[in-house]
Amino acid sequence: QVQLIESGGGVVQAGASLRLSCAASGGTFSSYAMGWFRQAPGKEREFVAAINWSGGSTYYADSVKDRFTISRDNAKNTVYLQMNSLKPEDTAVYYCAARRGITKTRNYEYGYWGQGTQVTVSS
Numbered sequence: 454q455v456q457l458i459e460s461g462g463g464v465v466q467a468g469a470s471l472r473l474s475c476a477a478s479g480g481t482f483s484s485y486a487m488g489w490f491r492q493a494p495g496k497e498r499e500f501v502a503a504i505n506w507s508g509g510s511t512y513y514a515d516s517v518k519d520r521f522t523i524s525r526d527n528a529k530n531t532v533y534l535q536m537n538s539l540k541p542e543d544t545a546v547y548y549c550a551a552r553r554g555i556t557k558t559r560n561y562e563y564g565y566w567g568q569g570t571q572v573t574v575s576s
Contacts, residue, residue: 485506
């Protein structure tokens with residue numbers, strides 16, 4: 454069973470960049486597809502980005518496409534989310550998630566979750 458710990462959140466101004474990291478332990482990291490999701494106050498958790506086991510395939514929500522980049526380093530058991538040109542509407546708790554097998558984009562398709570990291574973007 455894999456455990457996930459996110460880091461890298463913070464408070465930034467609009468237009469700034471942040472890089473989130475998610476460190477995995479307790480499983481064979483390269484056998485998991487990984488995803489990033491976010492949840493703003495009063496809203497449902499939504500898909501942000503996902504990456505397959507090798508890093509060769511990535512998927513993005515339309516709202517973050519061309520601004521966010523997901524990547525992974527299987528040697529370090531870590532997945533990253535590089536967030537550029539941040540907007541106030543990106544403010545949310547960001548969660549890392551893992552699933553065995555093929556990459557998916559719906560939160561119910563992921564069985565393992567981190568505790569989340571807060572990202573706040575001020576205008």
